[in-house]
Amino acid sequence: MTKAAVLGSGSWGTAFAKVLAEAGTDVTMWARRAEVADAIAHTHENPFYLPGTQLPDSLAATSDHVAALDGADIVVLAVPSQSLRANLEGWSDSIGKNATLLSLAKGIESGSLLRMSQVITQVTGADPSRIAVLSGPNLAREIAARQPAATVIACSDSARAIDVQKSCATGYFRPYTNSDVIGCEIGGACKNVIALACGMASGIGLGENTIASIITRGLAEMIRLGVALGAKPATLAGLAGVGDLVATCSSPLSRNRSFGHVLGEGGSMERAQEAAHGQVAEGVKSCTSVRSLADSYDVEMPLTDSVHRVCHEGMSVQEAVGKLLGRQTKPE
Ligand SMILES: NC(=O)C1=CN([C@@H]2O[C@H](COP(=O)(O)OP(=O)(O)OC[C@H]3O[C@@H](n4cnc5c(N)ncnc54)[C@H](O)[C@@H]3O)[C@@H](O)[C@H]2O)C=CC1
Numbered sequence: 247m248t249k250a251a252v253l254g255s256g257s258w259g260t261a262f263a264k265v266l267a268e269a270g271t272d273v274t275m276w277a278r279r280a281e282v283a284d285a286i287a288h289t290h291e292n293p294f295y296l297p298g299t300q301l302p303d304s305l306a307a308t309s310d311h312v313a314a315l316d317g318a319d320i321v322v323l324a325v326p327s328q329s330l331r332a333n334l335e336g337w338s339d340s341i342g343k344n345a346t347l348l349s350l351a352k353g354i355e356s357g358s359l360l361r362m363s364q365v366i367t368q369v370t371g372a373d374p375s376r377i378a379v380l381s382g383p384n385l386a387r388e389i390a391a392r393q394p395a396a397t398v399i400a401c402s403d404s405a406r407a408i409d410v411q412k413s414c415a416t417g418y419f420r421p422y423t424n425s426d427v428i429g430c431e432i433g434g435a436c437k438n439v440i441a442l443a444c445g446m447a448s449g450i451g452l453g454e455n456t457i458a459s460i461i462t463r464g465l466a467e468m469i470r471l472g473v474a475l476g477a478k479p480a481t482l483a484g485l486a487g488v489g490d491l492v493a494t495c496s497s498p499l500s501r502n503r504s505f506g507h508v509l510g511e512g513g514s515m516e517r518a519q520e521a522a523h524g525q526v527a528e529g530v531k532s533c534t535s536v537r538s539l540a541d542s543y544d545v546e547m548p549l550t551d552s553v554h555r556v557c558h559e560g561m562s563v564q565e566a567v568g569k570l571l572g573r574q575t576k577p578e
């Protein structure tokens with residue numbers, strides 16, 4: 247039986263651990279706080295991040311990472327992007343030498359501008375062939391409710407991608423394999439920034455034409471950056487690009503879209519953060535790192551730039567809209 251450790255018991259870590267367990271994988275979750283691990287282990291619920299969802303009895307939980315990692319064939323990294331490095335530094339010595347490291351995080355590290363798989367290589371020294379990424383239209387609450395969805399497991403080693411695929415395939419969760427790690431990571435990081443933009447637009451009362459235009463031009467930005475970094479455009483036309491963009495930009499369940507909505511309504515960053523109930527909206531930090539990454543490759547990303555200006559330079563959403571529409575006209 248495949249054994250997995252899920253490190254991080256937030257909403258997606260918990261929902262994905264449930265998927266793994268329901269696919270027949272032996273799963274132990276690690277939670278930072280003992281009270282979260284205790285609740286999962288004893289009440290089979292995570293009342294802090296996924297209240298009301300019954301978790302499988304077989305799902306074990308601990309706040310001891312050494313115990314969680316013991317014998318794990320698949321190590322699922324389910325903490326936010328900006329905290330992955332620090333967490334991984336503490337876990338690295340306890341990770342099995344042949345384990346597959348599966349990243350769930352959708353962001354670009356601030357400062358270093360590294361993708362999560364690059365952070366993992368840097369911290370653990372693991373060969374890139376051991377590192378896999380899971381990305382797609384996977385709003386945690388819907389997956390936890392067993393609503394059908396597909397996802398992508400990207401790994402340069404196709405045998406490992408297939409092992410991960412088998413470990414999490416269920417009657418409602420359909421993973422596809424792909425060898426394009428860069429494309430999946432860029433799709434995941436960029437869609438959060440575009441979801442913030444969509445939230446801002448809806449917050450100031452704009453309708454579906456605007457949202458569709460932002461999604462489509464956001465996709466163009468994402469593809470430009472991805473291709474510059476070596477991604478395949480087809481990956482970004484797939485689940486980890488268009489699929490996740492559509493889900494995140496359209497759903498009120500998205501933390502990024504909801505965060506942007508509060509800003510569009512005129513709320514402050516603090517108010518938007520409070521509305522996220524302690525959960526992470528990755529695009530708020532990643533808009534800055536994606537923008538810097540794009541600058542370093544000479545890639546134009548006007549929507550991402552506007553999101554950064556609204557979140558971090560005090561520009562109003564109205565001003566950002568005016569600035570975007572005032573740009574020189576050009577061919578599509
Ligand atoms: N929630 C969702 O629907 C989905 C989330 N993701 C991605 O998965 C990653 C994790 O997201 P969620 O589980 O939703 O986040 P969350 O905000 O619900 O939970 C974060 C988890 O990481 C833990 N953690 C450990 N060290 C931390 C630190 N230094 N700072 C903050 N938290 C720390 C927290 O205790 C918590 O258990 C993110 O990159 C997110 O973009 C991907 C797909 C779906």
Ligand SMILES: O=C(CO)COP(=O)(O)O
Nearest residue numbers: 382383384385500501502
């Ligand atoms: O990544 C997600 C869906 O695929 C979740 O998006 P949010 O982090 O905006 O909730």
